[in-house]
Amino acid sequence: MSADAAxxxxxxxxxxxxxxxxxxxxxxxxxxxxxRYVVVEPGPGGGEFAENRDVTLAAAAEALPPELRPGAxxxxxxxxxxxxxxxxxxxxxxxxxxxxxxxxxxxxxFFARQLGDRAAVxxxxxNTPAAIGRGIAVLCANAAVGKTQRHRxxxxxxxxxxxxxxxxxxLLDAVTAVSGSGPAYVFLLIECLTAAAIAEGLPAELALRLxxxxxxxxxxxxxxxxxxxxxxxxxxxxxxxTTRAALDVLMGTGGLEPLLRRAVRAATERSRxxxx
Numbered sequence: 409m410s411a412d413a414a415x416x417x418x419x420x421x422x423x424x425x426x427x428x429x430x431x432x433x434x435x436x437x438x439x440x441x442x443x444r445y446v447v448v449e450p451g452p453g454g455g456e457f458a459e460n461r462d463v464t465l466a467a468a469a470e471a472l473p474p475e476l477r478p479g480a481x482x483x484x485x486x487x488x489x490x491x492x493x494x495x496x497x498x499x500x501x502x503x504x505x506x507x508x509x510x511x512x513x514x515x516x517x518f519f520a521r522q523l524g525d526r527a528a529v530x531x532x533x534x535n536t537p538a539a540i541g542r543g544i545a546v547l548c549a550n551a552a553v554g555k556t557q558r559h560r561x562x563x564x565x566x567x568x569x570x571x572x573x574x575x576x577x578x579l580l581d582a583v584t585a586v587s588g589s590g591p592a593y594v595f596l597l598i599e600c601l602t603a604a605a606i607a608e609g610l611p612a613e614l615a616l617r618l619x620x621x622x623x624x625x626x627x628x629x630x631x632x633x634x635x636x637x638x639x640x641x642x643x644x645x646x647x648x649x650t651t652r653a654a655l656d657v658l659m660g661t662g663g664l665e666p667l668l669r670r671a672v673r674a675a676t677e678r679s680r681x682x683x684x
Contacts, residue, residue: 417479429484435567469496513682543569585675
């Protein structure tokens with residue numbers, strides 16, 4: 409069991425293979441980050457990998473062989489289930505094993521109590537665009553995480569998008585509210601823009617096509633541009649024009665900014681409630 413310069417390990421243990429777990433596994437296999445992937449998934453989530461020779465599926469931790477020595481354990485189960493699921497994996501914890509959790513809210517202290525102080529734990533908050541390799545994840549490590557394990561955690565998340573680190577895990581609640589939950593806000597924007605277009609008389613199919621392409625194109629422009637979003641907005645806005653008329657509504661009292669502030673605050677508070 410060893411990690412090479414790219415953060416690869418001989419065996420990687422993935423607990424939970426839903427949408428996010430599956431997206432991660434696809435990214436790891438494309439990058440060749442492990443020689444063998446062991447997946448614990450009681451539901452149908454791992455079915456798409458059943459024919460892959462480098463993937464071993466198990467329905468429960470009890471089915472794992474006692475001689476299994478993973479280089480990393482990735483916990484991709486819902487935070488509400490973590491306390492029930494986690495104790496079965498304490499036997500795999502060792503000084504050189506990385507434990508990577510993508511469960512919202514569950515703190516480093518929670519994992520220390522469940523797995524022991526020697527467990528090298530990294531908390532991460534990825535998001536669903538990881539499914540197309542365009543996610544972003546923010547990571548936070550406990551004191552037991554060494555340089556090699558830190559590099560390993562970064563490699564595992566970089567396989568599906570961008571990676572950033574914070575030293576203060578309290579910031580992960582806001583990260584969850586912005587980027588973890590954020591794709592849902594964007595999808596809602598597409599829904600609302602479509603509905604508004606239909607209300608103005610556009611056919612439903614064209615309305616949805618316009619909304620999707622506009623949001624996707626504007627997002628890509630913002631990603632590629634060196635200019636700040638405010639400047640990009642100004643570039644679209646002519647004095648007295650149609651965009652200005654719409655922005656007077658969106659930027660007015662009770663408009664988009666205060667609404668999003670309340671939404672992000674609510675999500676942040678909910679993330680805090682999911683802790684311990």
